[in-house]
Structures are given as C-alpha cells and as structure tokens.
Amino acid sequence: MRLGFVLKLAFLFLHRSRKATFVLSFMVLTAVAALVFLSALAVGTNDAMIGNSTGLFTGQIVGSNLHPGDLPLPAIAGVERVVVRRDLPVLLGKNGRVEPLTLIGVDAAAEKATTSLARKTLSGRYPDPGEASIFLGHATAERLGVAVDDHVLISDRDEAPLASLQVAGIYRTGLTHLDQGMAFCPIESLPGQQTNLSIAVFLAKGTAEDVVVGILRRILPSASFLAWPEFMPDLQQLIELDHICMGIVIFLVFVIVSVGISCAFHIFILKNLRDHGIMKAMGVSPADTALLLVSQILILTVLAALVGTVAGVVLAEFFATVGIDISSFTSHNQYFAVSGLLYPRLTFLATITPPATAIFFGLIAAVWPTAYVLHKGPAEILRGM
Amino acid sequence: MMIELQGVSKTFSSGRGHVAALSDISFTMARGQRGVLFGRSGSGKTTLLNCIGTLETPDSGAIVIDGCDICRLSHRQRCHFRSKSVGFLFQAANLLPWLSVAENLMFPLEQNGIKGLEQRRRIDALLAAVGLRGYDKAMPAELSGGEAQRIAFARAIAHRPAILLADEPTANLDSANSRVMIDEIHALCREQRTTVLIATHDHELVSTSDVVICLKDGRLEEKR
Numbered sequence: 001m002r003l004g005f006v007l008k009l010a011f012l013f014l015h016r017s018r019k020a021t022f023v024l025s026f027m028v029l030t031a032v033a034a035l036v037f038l039s040a041l042a043v044g045t046n047d048a049m050i051g052n053s054t055g056l057f058t059g060q061i062v063g064s065n066l067h068p069g070d071l072p073l074p075a076i077a078g079v080e081r082v083v084v085r086r087d088l089p090v091l092l093g094k095n096g097r098v099e100p101l102t103l104i105g106v107d108a109a110a111e112k113a114t115t116s117l118a119r120k121t122l123s124g125r126y127p128d129p130g131e132a133s134i135f136l137g138h139a140t141a142e143r144l145g146v147a148v149d150d151h152v153l154i155s156d157r158d159e160a161p162l163a164s165l166q167v168a169g170i171y172r173t174g175l176t177h178l179d180q181g182m183a184f185c186p187i188e189s190l191p192g193q194q195t196n197l198s199i200a201v202f203l204a205k206g207t208a209e210d211v212v213v214g215i216l217r218r219i220l221p222s223a224s225f226l227a228w229p230e231f232m233p234d235l236q237q238l239i240e241l242d243h244i245c246m247g248i249v250i251f252l253v254f255v256i257v258s259v260g261i262s263c264a265f266h267i268f269i270l271k272n273l274r275d276h277g278i279m280k281a282m283g284v285s286p287a288d289t290a291l292l293l294v295s296q297i298l299i300l301t302v303l304a305a306l307v308g309t310v311a312g313v314v315l316a317e318f319f320a321t322v323g324i325d326i327s328s329f330t331s332h333n334q335y336f337a338v339s340g341l342l343y344p345r346l347t348f349l350a351t352i353t354p355p356a357t358a359i360f361f362g363l364i365a366a367v368w369p370t371a372y373v374l375h376k377g378p379a380e381i382l383r384g385m
Numbered sequence: 386m387m388i389e390l391q392g393v394s395k396t397f398s399s400g401r402g403h404v405a406a407l408s409d410i411s412f413t414m415a416r417g418q419r420g421v422l423f424g425r426s427g428s429g430k431t432t433l434l435n436c437i438g439t440l441e442t443p444d445s446g447a448i449v450i451d452g453c454d455i456c457r458l459s460h461r462q463r464c465h466f467r468s469k470s471v472g473f474l475f476q477a478a479n480l481l482p483w484l485s486v487a488e489n490l491m492f493p494l495e496q497n498g499i500k501g502l503e504q505r506r507r508i509d510a511l512l513a514a515v516g517l518r519g520y521d522k523a524m525p526a527e528l529s530g531g532e533a534q535r536i537a538f539a540r541a542i543a544h545r546p547a548i549l550l551a552d553e554p555t556a557n558l559d560s561a562n563s564r565v566m567i568d569e570i571h572a573l574c575r576e577q578r579t580t581v582l583i584a585t586h587d588h589e590l591v592s593t594s595d596v597v598i599c600l601k602d603g604r605l606e607e608k609r
Contacts, residue, residue, distance in 0.1 A: 275482070278479045279492075281438070281467065282467065282493060282496065283467035283468025283471070284496070286460070377440070379435045382440070
C-alpha cells in the first residue's frame with residue numbers, strides 16, 4: 001500500500017475512534033505538559049540557587065591577583081557588571097576582644113546596585129561611599145559585643161593599629177563565611193597599603209560562565225579567575241544531583257506512561273482485532289499492518305506531545321512571569337539566602353526532552369500490540385469473531 | 386482462474402484433541418464457473434474457503450490455481466495473491482467501521498494501485514451496481530444489514546478478483562435480499578468470468594450452479 005494511504009487510514013482510525021484517541025492523547029499530553037513544566041521549574045530552581053548564591057556577594061566569576069593596570073576590563077559579551085574590591089587581613093578589636101577577619105574595601109554605590117548583601121541588613125544601614133564606616137556580620141558583631149554606631153579598632157595582623165571605623169550596619173546572610181570571616185567598608189576608608197585587588201563579575205542570564213572565564217584568562221593570564229562551580233563545588237554538586245533526579249523523574253514517568261499507553265493500545269487493538277483480521281484477509285501485508293499500527297501510535301503521540309509541549313511552555317511562561325514563592329520553605333536554606341522566588345526557565349533541552357521521550361516510549365509501547373496483531377493469522381482472528 | 390484441489394487435508398488441535406477439518410478433498414473448478422459448497426455447521430466449508438483463499442495452509446495436498454500451487458507461496462506472496470486475485474464475502478458484512486462506504490470500497494482499489502479518477506469512477510459504478518448510489522459518505526453503522534452486505538459485496542469485487550469466495554453471504558439477510566445478492570454474484574460471474582465458490586445452506590442455489598460440493602465431517606460426500 002502507498003504510505004500516503006496507510007497514513008490516511010491511521011488518521012481516519014484515530015479521528016473516528018474519538019473517545020479512545022482522546023483518552024490516550026490526554027494521558028500523553030498531561031505527562032508531557034507536566035514534565036516540560038517540571039523541567040523548566042528544575043532549571044528555574046537551579047537558576048535561583050545560583051542567583052542567590054552568587055548574587056549575594058561573589059558574582060558568577062571571581063578574579064584575584066590583579067594589578068591596578070589590569071582594570072578596567074574590556075567589554076566582554078555576557079558580562080553585565082564588574083565590581084572592584086580590595087581586601088586586607090586585619091584584626092578587629094573592641095572592648096578588649098579581638099576578631100581576625102578579611103576587611104573588604106568596596107565601591108559602596110556599585111556594590112549596593114549589584115549585590116544583594118545590603119538587603120540582608122539586620123540593623124543600621126549599608127555604608128555610604130567615602131565614609132569611615134564598617135558593615136559587620138552579626139556573628140562578628142556578637143563576638144565583639146558591638147552595635148550600630150559603635151567604633152571598632154582596625155589593626156594589622158601584627159596588632160599595629162591602622163584605623164578606627166564606625167559600625168554603619170550589621171548583616172546576617174546565614175552563610176558562615178560571610179557572617180563570620182568578612183567585614184566591609186568603603187574602599188576609600190580601607191587602611192593599609194598592602195591590599196589585594198580582586199573583582200566580582202556578574203553575568204547576564206543565560207551566559208555560560210566557563211566561556212567568559214576562558215576569555216578573561218586569555219586577556220589577563222597573570223591573574224586568577226574562578227567560575228562559581230569551582231569556588232562553590234557544593235552548589236555544583238547539588239545542581240548535578242538535581243539534573244539526575246529530573247532525568248530519573250522523566251524516565252519513570254514515561255516508563256509508567258508507556259506501560260499505560262501499551263496496555264491501553266493493546267485493549268484498543270483487541271477491541272479492533274476483527275478489523276485487522278478483515279484487512280489481513282484482504283491481503284494487507286504484515287509490513288503494512290505494522291506500518292499502520294506504528295503510524296497510529298506515532299500520529300497520536302506526536303500530536304499529543306506537541307500539544308503537551310505547548311501547554312507546558314504556556315504554564316512555564318506564566319509562572320516565569322509571576323514567579324513561585326517558596327520562601328516559607330527556604331528561610332533556613334543557604335542557597336536561597338536572598339530570595340525564595342522561583343522563576344521557571346525553559347531551555348531547549350528542558351523543552352525538547354519530554355516530547356522526545358514521549359515519542360520514543362510511545363514507539364516502544366507500540367511493539368507489544370503490533371507484535372500481537374502480526375502474530376495472529378487472519379483465519380484465527382476471523383474464527384474468533 | 387482454474388481451481389484444482391488435490392487431496393487437501395487440514396487438522397486442528399484443540400482441547401478435544403486433533404480434529405480433522407478437511408480430509409482428502411479433491412475437485413476442480415474451471416474459470417468462470419459457479420460453485421456451491423454445502424454442508425452442516427462444522428463440516429469444513431469455511432476451512433476449505435480459507436485454504437483456497439490462502440488464509441490457512443492445508444497440512445497436506447495441493448491447491449493449484451492457474452497452474453500454481455498456492456500452498457507453496459511465501460507469506461508475502463500469499464498477501465499479494467489475496468489482494469490481487471481473491472475477493473472475500475463473509476457471513477457478516479465485516480466492513481471497517483471507521484471508514485465510510487466510499488473509503489471501504491477504496492481499500493482494495495488502493496491495494497491494487499488504482500487511484501485518482503479511475504478509483505472514483507469505479508466506486509461510483511460499484512455503488513450504482515449494488516443500488517446504493519449516494520451512499521459514499523455513509524458510515525457502516527448507518528446502514529441496514531442488507532445494505533451493509535451489498536457494500537461488502539461491492540468491496541469484494543472492487544478490484545475485479547479472479548476468484549470470489551463467499552462464506553454464507555446470505556445467512557443474515559431476508560429472502561428478498563438474499564435473492565438480490567445471489568443474482569448480483571451470478572451477474573458478476575457472467576460479466577467478469579470470475580470463479581465463484583459460495584458456502585451456503587440454501588439448496589435453491591443448486592439449480593443455478595455449475596459445481597456442487599457437499600461436505601460432511603470434513604470429507605467430500607458428493608460432487609457434481
């Protein structure tokens with residue numbers, strides 16, 4: 001038979017078996033839509049964790065061992081902002097107590113506009129540019145017994161006094177290394193001469209950090225650049241784990257759906273077995289029978305997968321606009337230190353994997369009923385009618 | 386086509402053991418002859434038709450059609466033989482319920498590569514021949530038993546097969562419709578020189594048939 005006629009038969013069969021076609025399509029459609037949305041949500045969750053973790057202070061790329069002549073950096077595609085910092089290992093003293101930490105001199109205006117640290121202020125405020133003030137983590141403040149407006153003494157590691165800074169504000173991030181080991185002051189107030197120059201690079205959404213790191217390493221070979229997966233391996237592992245879990249979910253959902261499709265199709269075919277007996281009696285070859293059945297399943301799964309993908313995309317885009325607030329579940333989670341809002345994001349892979357998997361498993365589901373029909377002889381079928 | 390059966394036997398295995406459906410059946414029908422196959426239920430009529438139509442393979446013997454032993458054909462060749470040379474008419478109309486009347490008639494034509502205008506022309510002629518002009522778009526479920534059986538007949542002859550095998554085609558019809566159906570079958574046999582073999586209980590057909598075969602318990606009881 002001509003392929004066109006087989007496809008026409010397959011389409012007519014599905015079209016005129018409306019109820020069964022609808023039930024089967026709905027099963028595939030909902031599975032695909034749910035998985036497209038879940039995949040987008042998983043990407044959005046990863047984005048949120050990365051955004052929260054890097055947006056607080058570090059940026060997606062950290063550059064160190066820089067020289068003043070290295071800056072400003074040339075324009076690089078995907079780089080949204082670069083903030084320059086100087087740091088100095090110091091001792092912070094008050095009331096006879098001493099706390100070793102890294103004092104970081106920042107461009108207060110640029111930091112406020114770029115990072116989210118100022119939003120974690122517990123009391124007081126973020127320092128203004130040029131003022132002789134300091135922004136302390138709550139753990140350090142507690143240990144020193146200082147409050148906003150108190151003065152703290154800055155000494156070098158040899159306890160030689162360098163400066164006195166007034167506490168402008170106290171912050172709390174929930175991240176130990178930020179709350180205990182660091183303090184911030186406007187770069188103009190940073191005492192000492194032997195300071196280290198570093199930068200934090202913030203990238204536009206969707207920019208591959210490894211590409212930008214590669215460019216930076218080429219431009220400034222003497223400096224050191226690390227992307228977030230290198231300085232936050234815990235987050236990197238968590239995201240890889242997320243990918244694995246999503247893969248398992250997609251696989252399991254479609255194993256279940258394909259068993260469902262296979263059983264439903266088997267029942268569907270058993271119900272119409274007589275028709276296959278008649279067609280076989282009319283000389284339809286096993287190849288044409290297989291082609292007809294596979295076409296039916298393919299047309300059904302492809303159309304259902306397409307509609308399911310569109311439904312999943314619409315759902316994901318809607319929530320990407322309004323966001324999903326999960327802050328009540330993330331208040332103690334270091335990876336959601338800034339915001340508990342998730343914005344599902346569709347990637348090519350997240351959009352294409354569920355429908356492709358549905359079609360693949362749909363074809364696998366076709367094997368059993370097709371083999372069953374092919375195995376049965378026309379006389380055997382017609383005798384059983 | 387000339388049909389020649391030489392010692393055809395067929396046994397089925399069932400819960401009751403081996404059942405001989407056909408035992409050493411031999412007869413010959415010349416091209417264009419009309420044959421009837423008598424016998425009680427279970428006498429082997431359907432099995433014999435199935436063997437001639439290559440739906441089943443005899444355990445022994447040969448079925449020679451135009452000099453070719455169809456029992457020796459490959460699976461693919463049998464499909465080709467059925468689609469090209471055989472028309473089946475069953476007790477029930479057995480129309481494909483998800484295809485309209487015209488699409489049911491289109492099926493054997495497509496299988497034989499008859500497309501386009503010629504296909505349309507044949508479908509119109511077939512519908513006119515069985516008195517159902519204008520039924521193209523009707524679905525099988527909308528037809529009466531008699532109408533459905535006439536469409537089934539039209540489908541069986543659409544591709545102008547050389548052999549028409551009819552298994553009690555009038556069993557579900559009233560006497561008036563039965564008469565019309567048999568007349569139509571005989572008219573076809575005359576026009577296209579189709580070899581027709583009808584399995585039936587209707588003894589009225591004896592007078593209008595060239596070959597009469599009686600089966601009893603799978604054996605040839607009588608042949609005229």
